[in-house]
Each structure stands twice: as C-alpha cells, then as structure tokens.
Amino acid sequence: MMLELTVNGRVHSVEINPGEMLLDVLRRLGYKSVRRSCDNASCGNCTVLLDGKPILSCTTFAARATGHKIETVESLEKDGILHPIQESLLETGGAQCGFCIPGFALTAKALLEENPEPTEEEIREALNGNLCRCTGYESQIRAILNITHKRGGLSND
Ligand code: FES
Numbered sequence: 001m002m003l004e005l006t007v008n009g010r011v012h013s014v015e016i017n018p019g020e021m022l023l024d025v026l027r028r029l030g031y032k033s034v035r036r037s038c039d040n041a042s043c044g045n046c047t048v049l050l051d052g053k054p055i056l057s058c059t060t061f062a063a064r065a066t067g068h069k070i071e072t073v074e075s076l077e078k079d080g081i082l083h084p085i086q087e088s089l090l091e092t093g094g095a096q097c098g099f100c101i102p103g104f105a106l107t108a109k110a111l112l113e114e115n116p117e118p119t120e121e122e123i124r125e126a127l128n129g130n131l132c133r134c135t136g137y138e139s140q141i142r143a144i145l146n147i148t149h150k151r152g153g154l155s156n157d
C-alpha cells in the first residue's frame with residue numbers, strides 16, 4: 001500500500017507492507033538516527049516525535065503516522081548549528097557512544113516544550129523509558145537542567 005509520511009517537514013510517498021512498523025519505514029527512507037535496539041518497546045532508542053509527542057516507532061504502525069507530523073533528530077540541527085539540547089548533552093558528557101542520544105534528545109525536546117522549567121524529578125520521570133548503556137544518566141539529567149537555567153530558550157533558528 002502507498003502511504004504519505006511527513007518527516008521533518010518533508011513529504012514522502014512510500015510503499016509499505018500492511019502492518020509495517022514506523023521504525024522500519026523511517027530507516028528505509030534514510031532516517032538512520034531512528035535506532036533499532038530492543039524492538040519491543042523496552043529501550044526508547046527508536047523514539048520519534050509524532051505531532052510533538054514522543055512515541056516508540058518500533059511498536060507504532062507506519063499507517064498510523066499518516067496525516068501527522070513526524071520529527072526525527074535530523075531536524076534538530078539547523079545550518080550546521082546544533083540544537084541547544086544537543087549542545088548541552090555535549091557539554092555535560094551526556095553523549096558518549098551516542099546510540100541512545102536521538103531518543104533522549106527528542107524526549108527532552110518534547111518535555112521542555114511542554115514544561116520549560118521541569119524539576120529534576122520531572123526530568124527523570126520523562127526520561128524513564130530511555131535506556132543508556134554508557135552514562136549512568138546523571139550527565140544527561142544535568143544537560144537538561146542546565147538548559148532550564150540558560151536564557152535563549154530552545155531555538156537554534
Ligand atoms: S527499539 Fe523501540 S523501544 Fe527499543
């Protein structure tokens with residue numbers, strides 16, 4: 001079946017198998033930042049934003065995303081300038097091997113857009129479903145807390 005998907009503002013017409021998951025279709029379209037790890041809704045590495053809300057693309061049917069706005073981490077950097085969340089993750093050492101970072105960054109973006117000044121507890125709660133094998137999470141939590149203390153907001157436009 002043919003599907004139209006809007007990813008990072010670009011409309012793709014794509015042939016999919018009925019029942020195909022959004023993760024598979026996004027990776028086929030070249031959005032390799034969308035990571036496959038557990039493939040069963042346990043790690044958060046496949047997180048993308050659907051109309052601004054984090055979803056797990058490994059357990060979301062691609063057909064469900066048609067007519068909605070999908071964002072992957074490729075949308076964050078603009079003209080070579082990293083998004084404040086990406087900058088902050090680098091500053092605190094919150095990005096080590098980097099495998100989990102697309103999911104973390106998108107979950108953090110959704111959190112900060114809904115709640116610009118989250119408490120540490122709210123950050124931990126929001127990131128609860130995003131697993132990282134490298135950092136122990138403290139540097140990632142600090143990265144988000146640091147953003148809340150900076151001026152300039154979330155934009156890198
Ligand atoms: S790959 Fe989707 S939650 Fe792990």
Ligand code: FES
Nearest residue numbers: 096097132133134
């Ligand atoms: S930085 Fe390596 S898995 Fe998170």
